[in-house]
Every structure is written in structure tokens, then in C-alpha cells.
Amino acid sequence: MHELSLAQGLVRQLLDLCEAHGAGRVCRVVVEVGPFSGVVAASFRFGFEALAATEAALRGARLEIEAPPPSYRCTGCGKVSEAAAPGPPGRCPGCGGRMAPWGGGDLMLRRVEME
Numbered sequence: 001m002h003e004l005s006l007a008q009g010l011v012r013q014l015l016d017l018c019e020a021h022g023a024g025r026v027c028r029v030v031v032e033v034g035p036f037s038g039v040v041a042a043s044f045r046f047g048f049e050a051l052a053a054t055e056a057a058l059r060g061a062r063l064e065i066e067a068p069p070p071s072y073r074c075t076g077c078g079k080v081s082e083a084a085a086p087g088p089p090g091r092c093p094g095c096g097g098r099m100a101p102w103g104g105g106d107l108m109l110r111r112v113e114m115e
Helices: 002-021 042-053
Strands: 026-033 063-066 073-074 080-082 099-102 108-115
Touching: 002 026, 002 042, 002 108, 026 042, 042 063
Parallel strands: 026 063
Antiparallel strands: 026 108, 073 080, 073 099
């Protein structure tokens, strides 16, 4: 379960941010989990909540996970579009070329609220 190691990295990053900004605690954390990141959001949340409970500065912090829809880029004309249905789209609506995953392979810290 690599989600636990990702949650550990987030906890370290949040503790560093608290120290750098002189904050006593983190109230809210917003993380984006890209559709091609390979991260299981429920497992990531479980790991974060378990680890956050052991740190006074993170105890009670609310984790919000944003999950943007997958997008694909045509290998022929470069048109980018979101998938209308689960799974990759068939062919490019513009030129009929092959569609390939485009972006969305990231796990990104978007916002942190501290006090």
C-alpha cells in the first residue's frame, strides 16, 4: 500500500509548513488526486487520518480530496478532451486519431489552512 508512504510524506510536509509559518495546527488540507496517479483515495485518506492522529499539530485536520476527471489528448491533432464515459474514449472527435491519457498523474497539495 504505497498510499501510506504518500500520506507520511504529506504529514512531513504539513509539519514543515507549520514550523515555517509559526502555526500551531492545521485545520484543513486539500489534495488533488489525479485520475492516472495510481492512488486509491480511500486508502490515502485512511493513512493520513491514522498518521495525523499521532501529531498534535494535525489532530483533527480535515482532509479534502479533489478528483478531477480524466482527460485525453489526440496523438494526431493534439485536441484535448475529457472522457464522457468511464474508460478511455475511442477516437478523436476532431480527426479520428488515437486518444492517449493526458495529465492527471499527479498527487498535489492544493491548499492548507493553519492557525
